[in-house]
Amino acid sequence: MISSKTSFIALIGNPVSHSLSPIMQNAALQYLGLDLIYIAVPCKDKDLELVLNSFKKINCKGLNITIPHKEKVFNLCSEISPIANKLKAINTLKLNSEKKWSATNTDVEGFIYPLKNLNLAKKKGIVLGSGGAARSVIQGLINLNLSTISVISRNKSSLDELIKNFDNQIQLQGLLNSDDQAQILIREADLIVNTTPAGMKTTKYENNVIPYGEAFWRSLNSQTIVYDLIYNPAPTTLLKFSANKGCMTIDGLEMLVAQGIKSLSFWTDGLEVPFHVMNDALKKYL
Incomplete structure (x- = not known):
């Protein structure tokens, strides 16, 4: 009342x-x-x-x-x-x-909540995007003791700045989404986290898109966990695609x-x- x-x-x-x-x-x-x-x-x-x-x-x-x-x-x-x-x-x-x-x-604690019991220590993680949300995700992955964290982005200047921000904590590997090496990283990843707005339900973005396009995901394997920070729509196109490949999926809710x-x-x-x-x-x- x-x-x-x-x-x-x-x-x-x-x-x-x-x-x-x-x-x-x-x-x-x-x-x-x-x-x-x-x-x-x-x-x-x-x-x-x-x-x-x-x-x-x-x-x-x-x-x-x-x-x-x-x-x-x-x-x-x-x-x-x-x-x-x-x-x-x-x-x-x-x-x-x-x-x-x-x-x-409180974003870092929020981000790691669904990952806490998945034993990700010494595993390989990929973060898609290099904006503000990527910072919280990287800090969360550091807290979970992943062995390698790679960041894939479209924007070279924000990618370089992000890597510099974490210099004193961890050596991040940064790649542009057009880099062929991304396919090797995706094939070997234990966890991939999307922090880009691609697939979000707003008028600005088409919500049937998948980050960096479908060809980017061709080497995804069924053992990889795919985590999309977007919670509306649920599931996103990325999570539907990943589930069809047999992956465990987590949305942003x-x-x-x-x-x-x-x-x-x-x-x-x-x-x-x-x-x-x-x-x-x-x-x-x-």
Whole structure:
């Protein structure tokens, strides 16, 4: 029941109308019996500082930050967790005792949630794409102790920068998607993760496409796990294709739920909600 005492948590981004976060977070807040609601607030670049400063002065208990603000929000925060600093991206904020923004990133924990019990230590992984999401994925794969991590991208400059970012942790192998050597890597990979938007259900991208085209996947073998960070549509064209080849497939829904659980814990100083509460709410909605 929303009353005059109800506080709120908001998702800030542009666009936000496609987000499933309000569905799962409101289910969790209801389960916990908290007098809180979760809303999505579209926010343009030029308004980010104004919006964040305004939210400090009203009954806002926390924020999720999504594209395109995950990096721009850094200079509006007074405390930033080591993982957010390392990833150069923030996705969760709360107000500290001095009414200033304290920031973290829950994407890495979200990403590794469905992989934790798959014994990937000393295995070979491939990351497709070199944008912001690829950073969280690479950090997650490092945490899972993979022996080799290769990144395949269309964009040489963002690929080079990404590899440089992880120089002090691991020697990443970077390839352009047109490189013939990619076929050898795909044949030998234990895990392939798609962080590109190819196949996403939006007007901008055709959602029947497969990252880098079907020919790129010709050497995929049935022992490889294929993980697509996209959760809408489910399954994506890539995951259908991979399942037909006999591969184990994972979509982005578990990551979405797991990072949401970690964000909620950050806002509520450690409260935990069972995974199924958020997951069931999304399954019902989708």
